[in-house]
Amino acid sequence: MDTWLLTRMQELRDLQGLIGLATWDMETYLPSKAGPARSHQLSTLQGLHHERLVDPRLGEALARAASQADLSEDARAMVAVLTRERDREVRVPAPLVKALAGAISDAIPAWREARQARRFSIFQPALQRLLSLRREQADAYGHDGERYDALLEGHEPGMRVARLTPVLSALREHLVPMVGKLTAVRRPVAPFLMGRHYDKDAQWAFTLRLLKDIGFDLEAGRQDLSIHPFTGGTHPLDVRLTTHVDTATPFPAIFSTIHEAGHGLYEQGFAPELHRTPLSAAPSMGLHESQSRLWENMVGRGLPFWRHYFPVLRAAFPEALSGTDVESFHAAVNAVGPSLIRIESDEVTYNLHIALRYELELLLVRDELPVDELPAAWNARMEKYLGITPPDDTQGVLQDIHWAWGELGYFPTYSLGNLYAASLYRAAKRDLPDLEAGLSRGELLPLRDWLRTHVHQHGFRLSAEERVKQVTGQGLTDTDFLAYLKEKYGALYSLSL
């Protein structure tokens, strides 16, 4: 690859890193009056990134490189990944980019106002406009008749509705009766979650210990506080996690730290030779999410993990956790039941929340569901899948900000994350027979190293599904995830699921 092209690749990565810094800072340390200034700065950066990406000279250099016979495998993958990204960017006409940015700016306050008033109708016109612009954008990207595919491609390259729908539908068919059975078992709320106090500093110290044990490199990353936990940063050696501490319960801090650490380990794990290139990235949101969910759910909500950490936690909060043993703590961590709010749901019901959103946004993009019927369609599905009905739109169709951001095709990547996580975890147990015994001794590094070897280091060399297939022997499937749920919750609830 010629130096000019490599330099341009590196500059694009640097600009993405700087967008990451400006965004991280906005959620952590930005003074309250500086919001509009930061928006301008971010939009200038994004504009420069766009300008560099659509530069015709870059297109020519990529085409020239692609036709070189002697390109290394990595260089070929770099050229392919950047070409795909550039082609998408080039296809969207500037007026549409501008119209979309404006529609999103209008939609976010409209969504907030609608939530305040608990009335979807306030948000409806903004959503209608966003939908129509996104459809236009999908047509500009190009597709084989299924517009949603063009949007999904932005989050999950290579995935298609025709492949995704059967898997998510089958999963839903299995989950609905499973949730029914689990919900029939009534369990009281654990006493240690009622009116106890969990010191903020002690929670922070516990999360830092977890990060250390899990192998997150705190010299190549950091953790800060923010209202909504996220993983950001500027480079694989500068990965920034945030967590959220609630003094009434240790769960948000613990599980968001483990979740974000899963994302963070992925980012830190990209091979050094891929740094500052288009391959220094996960191939999809779904595969990225598989890493956070594998650590949060398969490891962090597992009994082996808590056999080691519950005594540590109890030593940190002796009063609050007095009278609680590891089994009842583990049961509380895995309480299952239908809930109105996706982000408060458990790992069994979670994918039903996603199925509902995926089905509805597919209908919306296909123009098969009028926007004014969206709340009714939402509520009907909530009743059908989870047996509950939101008392108002704020607890229903207005709960997530994603649609106000104009994001369509993003939600299903959460379920892909769960499915890929289960398949990868099964493969890890196959390769590391001592894995769970090790977890119960607090040994987290063998799993991190296995993931680094088989997933992290490779970055975007292969698509998400190709990567999973290479590790597990098969691509996207709900089999491993369902088997995992049946085994875990069958034991926890003494039921045959």
Added chain:
Amino acid sequence: MDTWLLTRMQELRDLQGLIGLATWDMETYLPSKAGPARSHQLSTLQGLHHERLVDPRLGEALARAASQADLSEDARAMVAVLTRERDREVRVPAPLVKALAGAISDAIPAWREARQARRFSIFQPALQRLLSLRREQADAYGHDGERYDALLEGHEPGMRVARLTPVLSALREHLVPMVGKLTAVRRPVAPFLMGRHYDKDAQWAFTLRLLKDIGFDLEAGRQDLSIHPFTGGTHPLDVRLTTHVDTATPFPAIFSTIHEAGHGLYEQGFAPELHRTPLSAAPSMGLHESQSRLWENMVGRGLPFWRHYFPVLRAAFPEALSGTDVESFHAAVNAVGPSLIRIESDEVTYNLHIALRYELELLLVRDELPVDELPAAWNARMEKYLGITPPDDTQGVLQDIHWAWGELGYFPTYSLGNLYAASLYRAAKRDLPDLEAGLSRGELLPLRDWLRTHVHQHGFRLSAEERVKQVTGQGLTDTDFLAYLKEKYGALYSLSL
């Protein structure tokens, strides 16, 4: 002014803001392994800023705007400021820019190594190379026979050697005997600075109180910790100060907070209509420094200020400050005596450290002093001006990083800051007869508001000296500063100075 030009001005300001963010982050929160990644990111940003600035279309738009008869006064000033900045950038050929960047990269480790070994000769070749490149750069900028002017212009637009030398020489002539008289009075080190402990959190809380009282808007800025205190940020509504806390003495935290707050108030004070334009900046380093020094020295080391704050400080550190009264505290804050290290020196000797550096770098740039004779020349002047000789180069010619950064023409702006500060403070007392009585009641806002009205809000509408002249009735002078020193130290030392 046309929209295209205004947009380009705003983009340049946004890029400068982002450079500010990346730099601030590097000194505060960047993980240790991320240094090289951050260097790449900064260099990409700086490259884009350069590219945008030298863009011929910008040159044409500026020329077009300058010829418009109906331009507002502010718009005309914006065009003039940006044209001057652009002209300088355009004149330096790309290979020279690259050579300078490389020479600085080499000089910094050489300087560190030389300090470690306490031997100037290790740094000498790197400094020689930097000097020769800076001379070349000065010629590229253009000058009337005095190369140093072209470098000075980068820090102090409009100032010239022919104007500066007589003032700094006269100042030096006055200061040398004054320091002699003050040094003849032997004063013991204050007991509260010997072996006492000042709690870190209590110091931090005290600095935050100072920031609040001084009128630094903590919703449009913040304070963090760093090894070397500085003022940075991304926008007048996002101004970032840092301070440094030493548990053995409260002085570094207190005085660096007041000093940086002086810079910070300036940045926060730019009129909103100037935000994101070339006028949203101080016209010179010297005028910027006048704000930090006015607050740090004239206010923060003054007796009126401590009449109010000493009781507050003693309440925060009752043990360490027991047995100390406000007069002895004030005397300790203003101890005068020759010192080897500039940044540890007091406000009387400080300008002698600067005179020495200014004279030497003028000789170097004029090629009138061979680089290998620099340490001897340094030591000779130290002896002549301050009566002391550095025991080694690390405590002499190698103490500052500025020359390793390739900065020439920067040091004199510190003295300009002191002189402008004294003149502005005199004018403030003239306009606000109750000023110092108010300070002794903890009323700091009238001074902030006066500075905002007369200096801050105007940004770069006028040059530094023009601005000072407009406020005080005269431009650069050492009269006010010398009068200030004589009055203050005459009283403190019961001497006629």
